[in-house]
Amino acid sequence: MMILEESNTKEFIGGQAQLWKHMHGHLETHLLRLAVELGIPDLIHDHGNPITLTELATKLPIQTLNLDKFKQTLKFMVHMNLFAADETDGETKYSLTAASNLLLLKPNNNNKSLAKFVLMNTDPMELSWVGHLRESLGGTKSCIELFFGAKFEAQLEDAEWNAMLIEGLDCGTSIMVDALVEGLRREKVIDEGVATTMVDVGGNSGTVAKGIANAFPLLKCYVLDIAPVVERVAENHPQLEFVVGDMFVLVPNADLVLLKSVLHDFQDDECIKILKNCKEAINPKNGKLILVDIVIDDQMPEFGDARLGMAMAMTIAGGKERTKKEFESLIYEAGFSHYKIISIAALESIIVVYP
Numbered sequence: 001m002m003i004l005e006e007s008n009t010k011e012f013i014g015g016q017a018q019l020w021k022h023m024h025g026h027l028e029t030h031l032l033r034l035a036v037e038l039g040i041p042d043l044i045h046d047h048g049n050p051i052t053l054t055e056l057a058t059k060l061p062i063q064t065l066n067l068d069k070f071k072q073t074l075k076f077m078v079h080m081n082l083f084a085a086d087e088t089d090g091e092t093k094y095s096l097t098a099a100s101n102l103l104l105l106k107p108n109n110n111n112k113s114l115a116k117f118v119l120m121n122t123d124p125m126e127l128s129w130v131g132h133l134r135e136s137l138g139g140t141k142s143c144i145e146l147f148f149g150a151k152f153e154a155q156l157e158d159a160e161w162n163a164m165l166i167e168g169l170d171c172g173t174s175i176m177v178d179a180l181v182e183g184l185r186r187e188k189v190i191d192e193g194v195a196t197t198m199v200d201v202g203g204n205s206g207t208v209a210k211g212i213a214n215a216f217p218l219l220k221c222y223v224l225d226i227a228p229v230v231e232r233v234a235e236n237h238p239q240l241e242f243v244v245g246d247m248f249v250l251v252p253n254a255d256l257v258l259l260k261s262v263l264h265d266f267q268d269d270e271c272i273k274i275l276k277n278c279k280e281a282i283n284p285k286n287g288k289l290i291l292v293d294i295v296i297d298d299q300m301p302e303f304g305d306a307r308l309g310m311a312m313a314m315t316i317a318g319g320k321e322r323t324k325k326e327f328e329s330l331i332y333e334a335g336f337s338h339y340k341i342i343s344i345a346a347l348e349s350i351i352v353v354y355p
């Protein structure tokens with residue numbers, strides 16, 4: 001009988017365990033979505049921590065619940081650390097964790113929630129795009145383009161899909177605005193009184209512009225986006241003005257130009273066009289371009305996996321997340337003189353770019 005050496009056995013078992021984990025990786029995505037769809041975080045929040053299985057079961061929006069299956073489902077959600085389970089008194093009691101505290105659908109005290117971002121990112125249609133990756137690797141089309149084919153342009157006009165994107169993006173952005181403002185203050189990026197105008201290019205519903213306007217009350221902020229978005233989101237705010245435009249054609253003049261999570265939607269040649277238009281828009285002496293995007297190799301190792309996950313997701317979507325070096329190439333190619341990266345407590349970093 002052949003006896004495997006201990007180190008070989010360890011590797012052999014480790015290899016199997018790793019592959020089982022990957023084979024079932026998709027379950028985590030589906031269970032995360034299900035937790036939000038069933039409103040489990042809200043139910044626990046409204047009831048108060050902790051809640052028993054029976055109490056939770058009676059509140060679920062499922063008519064004839066199979067308690068055994070639900071218990072099994074919750075067990076995996078607990079394994080994912082979406083909920084905490086306490087078994088001390090015989091009956092399991094469930095509580096919210098740091099992650100599920102961020103999955104409340106109902107407005108809450110601090111309005112920090114990723115629930116709608118989760119629903120956007122785990123949308124069944126979006127999850128099926130990856131099925132085109134093999135084909136996409138052999139050509140220039142993204143998985144999205146291959147999925148929609150000729151219907152792609154029509155999809156962009158789909159009001160329901162657009163509403164989901166706007167809400168999803170909005171909540172993904174709301175969660176980091178405080179960290180962004182903290183970074184801008186800490187590094188004195190916005191010199192109030194000197195800089196009086198800012199244009200948020202591709203600013204969507206203006207969540208970032210609003211956060212910055214509230215923090216820097218002397219700043220007048222313009223939010224530039226395409227017509228279908230502006231028509232849907234424009235709102236009254238004393239320091240905010242929504243403007244319809246095309247960043248590939250013209251960026252309005254301002255002391256500060258901000259681009260948050262825009263460059264990652266585009267390939268390098270398109271980014272250079274946008275960046276050149278931003279350079280034209282700012283004062284060559286004291287204007288600044290403020291990029292807010294994922295910098296894959298920046299600090300905050302806690303977000304390392306998430307940044308790589310986003311990089312893959314953007315490859316599927318037809319965009320690109322970038323390293324410091326890749327941003328540097330774009331910045332210099334567009335004619336800017338220098339830049340500074342500011343790490344913040346968020347998935348994204350700030351890159352201040354000087355003309």
Ligand SMILES: C[S@@+](CC[C@H](N)C(=O)[O-])C[C@H]1O[C@@H](n2cnc3c(N)ncnc32)[C@H](O)[C@@H]1O
Binds near residue numbers: 170201
């Ligand atoms: C990924 S979203 C980022 C939204 C926002 N900056 C944020 O971080 O929440 C990209 C935004 O760019 C806008 N956009 C796309 N093409 C554009 C164009 N040609 N001109 C202006 N805005 C555009 C989209 O409508 C969308 O709002």
